[in-house]
Amino acid sequence: MKVTIVGAGLGGLCLVQGLRAAGIEATVYERDPGITARFQGYRIGLGELGDSALRACLPRALHPVLEAVKGDLAGERTRLNHRLERTGADSSALAVAIDRHVLRHLLLSGIGEHVRFGDAFTGYEPLPGGGVRAHFAGKTSSIDSDLLVGADGIGSAVRAQLSPETPVEDSGVRALIGRTPLTERFAALVPGFGTGVSDGEVTMMLGLMRFRVLPGVLNAMAPELGLPEAGHYLRWVIMLAPDHSVLARQDLSMQEIALELTRGWHADVRAVIEDADRDNSVLLSIRTVSPAERWPAGPVTLLGDAIHATSPSGGNGANTALHDADQLRRKLIAVRDGRLPLADAVNAYETDMIDYGTEAVAHSLRELDRFRRPAAAR
Ligand SMILES: Cc1cc2nc3c(=O)[nH]c(=O)nc-3n(C[C@H](O)[C@H](O)[C@H](O)COP(=O)(O)OP(=O)(O)OC[C@H]3O[C@@H](n4cnc5c(N)ncnc54)[C@H](O)[C@@H]3O)c2cc1C
Structure with missing residues (x-):
């Protein structure tokens, strides 16, 4: 059995591993x-x-590295007002922090020659005797395989051909997402799992990425890992309701918008924005994809954001993409062992995935609801 995967994001890399x-x-x-x-x-x-999906897919030798690059998250979510006075706290779910860029490098370990960069998928055609031919613009022109997996994210070209009626929906909500090198002053803002700072109109969410072991230290011990250099940082997010007046200010950079929104706030919060790493801070449109009608069963399937793209407010998109990879892997192992025909394996995977994927998107949209309305209406 030969599998071609489109997209080296978290889901695609986890599956190939x-x-x-x-x-x-x-x-x-x-x-x-x-x-x-x-x-x-x-x-x-x-x-x-x-x-659990990551651990199931990554070779055991990499498990200690996976543990080392995580960051611990513990305690409650603290609520502060814009003067940094405590206004309350919420309980938090069990989770650890992981940096997406570092995780992608880890997922590349040991499989270098099975990941081809610079090859954009352009289309596919089912082959008369079974299987599928995928076409690319790049170094590769076409590849035949038994199964083609679209793990190519929210703008999936595989989905566009397999399920063209599945739309990408723009929620209208925009998110300012920044990262700022961690200092003691900034770490004090996040004593627990995370912190929400609000003036009643704008809320800024702060979270820590404090690696248990810095990737550079791990590289020094095992240079073959090739992890990217990264320091501890503070991740911050400001969500903006659709049509927020500041979005019309095209003359402002993302950082200037954040400073405009937090005018008059405590100096420590404004310093987080001022010291942000510009190369890793962006203004994002929050868009989602929810599985529409089931496509005809065949040698092409989808995973992750390509078929169920959540809003980051759900905190579940990557988790669900990794889970897909593990579920599909299990089904394909059953094919390898002669316990299932390939078509039944793909069908069983898709039946479950569409169910839990639909619920993952719905959950993230429920979490997004409070950001859709202008502040006065919340
Ligand atoms: C700011 C932010 C915070 C988030 N926080 C969380 C969180 O806390 N928890 C959580 O679970 N999720 C979170 N998510 C969601 C999570 O990042 C995504 O759900 C996850 O990365 C999806 O993985 P994927 O592999 O499906 O797609 P992606 O990671 O998008 O990867 C798709 C890959 O396909 C490639 N590709 C696209 N088109 C083609 C083509 N034609 N040919 C070849 N390759 C192609 C792309 O270049 C990309 O590398 C967050 C997202 C954002 C934006």
């Missing part, structure tokens, strides 16, 4: 010219769903 460890031939084709091509380094809250 899991399949290769199971002795199944699999290769990932990625559009970007390299792993560092774009801003990708935000912090993810990894819960049991994603963590």
Whole structure:
């Protein structure tokens, strides 16, 4: 059995790791010219769903590295007003923090030749005798395989052909997402799991990414890991309701918008914005994809954001993509062992995935609701 995966994001890389460890031939084709091509380094809250999938797919030798690059999250979510006076606290779910960019590097370990960068998928055609031919613009022109997996994110070209009626929905909400090198002054703002600072109109959410062991230290011990250099940082997010007046200010950078929104706030919060790493701070549109009608069963399937893209407010998109990879891996192992025909394995995977994927998107949209309305209406 030969599997072609489109997209070297978290889901695609997790799947190729899991399949290769199971002795199944699999290769990932990625559009970007390299792993560092774009801003990708935000912090993810990894819960049991994603963590157990990662551990199932990564070879055991990499488990200690996975543990070392996590960050611990403990305690409650503190609520502060804009003068940094405590106004309350909420309980938190169990999770650890992980940096997406560092995790992608870890997921590349040992499978270098099975990940092809600079190959953008352009389309596919089912082959008369079974299987599928995938076409690429890049170094590769076409590849035949038994199964094609679209793990190519929210703008999935595989989904566009397989399920063209599945729409991408723009929630209208915009998010300012920044990261600021961690200092003692900034760490004091986050005594627990996370902190929300609010003036009643604008809320800024702060979270720590404090690596148990810095990636550079791990590289010094094992240079073959090739992890990116990264220091501890503070991740901050400000969500903006659709049509917030500040969004019309095209003359302002993302950082200037954040400073405008927090005018008059405590100096420590404003310093977080002022000291942000500009290369890793962005203004994002919050868009989602929810699985629409089921496509005809065949040698093409989807995983992760390509078929269920959540809003970051749900904190579950990466966890669900990793879970997909593990679920599909398990089904393909059953095919390898002669316990299931490939078509039944894909069908069983899709039936479950569409169910829990739909619920993951719905959960993230419920969490997003409070940011859709202008502050006065909340
Ligand atoms: C700011 C932010 C915070 C988040 N926080 C969390 C969190 O705390 N917890 C959580 O669970 N989730 C979180 N998420 C969501 C999570 O990051 C995504 O759900 C997850 O990365 C999806 O993984 P994926 O592999 O499906 O897709 P992606 O990671 O998007 O990867 C898709 C890959 O496909 C490639 N590609 C696209 N088109 C083509 C093509 N035509 N040919 C070849 N390659 C192609 C892309 O270049 C990309 O590398 C957050 C998201 C954001 C933006």
